[in-house]
Amino acid sequence: MRAVGPSPPPHTLSPRRRGALGALAACAVTALTVLTGLCPAAVADETGATAAELDRFAERYVERTGLPGATVAVTKGQEVVLTAGYGHAGDGEALTARSPMRIASLSKSFTALAVMQLVEAGEVELNRPVRRYLPGFRIDDPRGARITVRQLLDQSSGMSDRTFPDASRPEQPDSLKEAVAQLRTAGLAAEPGTDWNYHNPNYHVAARLVEVVSGQSFGTYLRRKVFAPAGMDDTVAAEAAGTPAPDSLADGHIRAYGMNIPMPEPDHFSAGSGGIVSTAEDMAKWLILQQSGGRAANRERVVSAGSVAEMHTPSANEGRYALGWMRRVPDGADRARQPQIWHGGSLSTYSAYQFLVPDTGYGVAVLYNSGITLTEEDLWGLADGLLALTEGRTPPQGGSSLWKIDAVFGALTAATAALGIRGLLRSGTWATRRRRRPMWRAAVRLLPYSFPPALLAVFQPGVDFLMGGRDATWLQRFYAVPAELSFLGIAALTCLAVVAARIAALVRAARRSAHATSAQREAADPSHST
Structure with a gap:
């Protein structure tokens, strides 16, 4: 519960009444001063802002x-x-x-x-x-x-x-x-x-x-x-x-x-x-x-x-x-x-x-x-x-931009997760289209997926540097920027999962291609069959 001393509104009074009220006000101020010393509360200030x-x-x-x-x-x-x-x-x-x-x-x-x-x-x-x-x-x-x-x-x-x-x-x-x-x-x-x-x-x-x-x-x-x-x-x-x-x-x-x-x-x-x-x-x-x-x-x-x-x-x-x-x-x-x-x-x-x-x-x-x-x-x-x-200056009105920043990162997080699921589900199709191409080309296509994990890896030392070397734990960093770090963490995990799924799909596609080629050779040359 707030303790606030309101400021009385101005009035137009006769001199006699002003004198009587002045004496009453003096008594009130004295009492308020005594009470303030016993139990600090809010009082109006004469030269600055009121309580x-x-x-x-x-x-x-x-x-x-x-x-x-x-x-x-x-x-x-x-x-x-x-x-x-x-x-x-x-x-x-x-x-x-x-x-x-x-x-x-x-x-x-x-x-x-x-x-x-x-x-x-x-x-x-x-x-x-x-x-x-x-x-x-x-x-x-x-x-x-x-x-x-x-x-x-x-x-x-x-x-x-x-x-x-x-x-x-x-x-x-x-x-x-x-x-x-x-x-x-x-x-x-x-x-x-x-x-x-x-x-x-x-x-x-x-x-x-x-x-x-x-x-x-x-x-x-x-x-x-x-x-x-x-x-x-x-x-x-x-x-x-x-x-x-x-x-x-x-x-x-x-x-x-x-x-x-x-x-x-x-x-x-x-x-x-x-x-x-x-x-x-x-x-x-x-x-x-x-x-x-x-x-x-x-x-x-x-x-x-x-x-x-x-x-x-x-x-x-x-x-x-x-x-x-x-x-x-x-x-x-x-x-x-x-x-x-x-x-x-x-x-x-x-x-x-x-x-x-x-x-x-x-x-x-x-x-x-x-x-x-x-x-x-x-x-x-x-x-x-x-x-x-x-100090008689105009104070800021207030209004936070933090929720807007978090909303952007929240949307990016959801989009990243959705794209990651899509990438996982379509990893077989992705690998099938590339099974006859050189492996280095597939590696180049996967290279951008390494950026989010790399950013996550350098997050702590990077923040330490930006904060003048100040030290903190991962949990303390997360508490400070939960939306941003959640995005980076989910992006890193999603990218790693998609890369792993696509590499596994490429290996399976390569094996299927090798088996198909071997079967074709056997069919073309019966002497190789048992």
């Missing part, structure tokens, strides 16, 4: 794009402007501002904050080697000894998916300790500090560092030192294998052929890098903490303002990535937009974005119960539209 406008846009956007569901948090400074849920969960229940959602790689900003707390306590220095605090951190490259704590957090350690493909490893670790131990076989793609590579194990190591230095499990540390002080009572973090799955967390969705299909998240290790489950209400508190210089909505100091500024300041040599956050400075056609501190996250069945706009004081978090797809516009458009409204 009702934001709510109306989000509701219509989810409907128009066909997204299964999303939850939203919008804050300004220390105020909650809107927390709401739209659509439905995988179990059919309506999403609300308190529905648990996987926040994927937004988890990295929490890990970075935990490390910064240890920095403030004098127990860790960002520019010291990781091995100083975590002796068990070893990789298969002597340069690994020079990797610093900062280089883990700003993804410039030199480790990458190309040298250590963690997602597709057949044996996923059961703990942060094991995750770090598995890195002994990892290499470096670059000298530490010289190149930027988005690599989840950087944050596995950072989370393990928190465990070792604090003497607490990572999940316990976050619960005691981050979630509780911030008032995030419904937020939990992974401590062991896989992603946490509270009883109230429903399956997310994959999107295929215009449908939203509930599916379980593929099992993968994500502690420290993507294992947090939160709610829109809790994410509003997180945004307030970030916009308030490290103070929670209840005014408790969680981290210093200097540490918050450090986390928001890019330090990687590519100029954008900070410590668990990224900086985006619009240019060109986007110049009307304000600079943003942000981070995104994508799993197979959930996605998330968080934005801070320092110039306006707004914060926006959007959590989706659908994962990465061939096009990201549907997910990006909702967050961008909310930001546009807070």
Whole structure:
């Protein structure tokens, strides 16, 4: 159920009545402020978009794009402007501002904050080697000894998916300790500090560092030192294998052929890098903490303002990535937009974005119960539209092209299957017409059928290359592009089946031709008969 504070319509009143209503309004605002502090809800903002406008846009956007569901948090400074849920969960229940959602790689900003707390306590220095605090951190490259704590957090350690493909490893670790131990076989793609590579194990190591230095499990540390002080009572973090799955967390969705299909998240290790489950209400508190210089909505100091500024300041040599956050400075056609501190996250069945706009004081978090797809516009458009409204810009109307793309691939899949069946049924006729021709000509005719199987064979390495070397399993790839991969898979299998059937038919035709020729010879020369 959405909590929305509607904007009152303007009225023409006498001065006396305006004064009386003004006093009444002042009392109402005071009461609303107190209630907001006790139970964050949606309020109207005086200088930007109202809660009702934001709510109306989000509701219509989810409907128009066909997204299964999303939850939203919008804050300004220390105020909650809107927390709401739209659509439905995988179990059919309506999403609300308190529905648990996987926040994927937004988890990295929490890990970075935990490390910064240890920095403030004098127990860790960002520019010291990781091995100083975590002796068990070893990789298969002597340069690994020079990797610093900062280089883990700003993804410039030199480790990458190309040298250590963690997602597709057949044996996923059961703990942060094991995750770090598995890195002994990892290499470096670059000298530490010289190149930027988005690599989840950087944050596995950072989370393990928190465990070792604090003497607490990572999940316990976050619960005691981050979630509780911030008032995030419904937020939990992974401590062991896989992603946490509270009883109230429903399956997310994959999107295929215009449908939203509930599916379980593929099992993968994500502690420290993507294992947090939160709610829109809790994410509003997180945004307030970030916009308030490290103070929670209840005014408790969680981290210093200097540490918050450090986390928001890019330090990687590519100029954008900070410590668990990224900086985006619009240019060109986007110049009307304000600079943003942000981070995104994508799993197979959930996605998330968080934005801070320092110039306006707004914060926006959007959590989706659908994962990465061939096009990201549907997910990006909702967050961008909310930001546009807070800046006085016209938001996108919404409307997905994904179903159209899937419809094309669905039609191609059906046509391919039909042609394949036809080819199988007519393989005998095809072979009969070619039994007296040279075999190389038949081979040439069959050569085009090798293209779909070849494309399927190079699909994984090809996608890895297009995504900058990012690693994923076949199942994760399928969840992202089910219609497209189904077409390619069926096309490859159909082509292989048709080729096999035609070759078998050619062999049978050749044998029949040989037997017929032998019979003719015997009939022409009785001396060869027995």
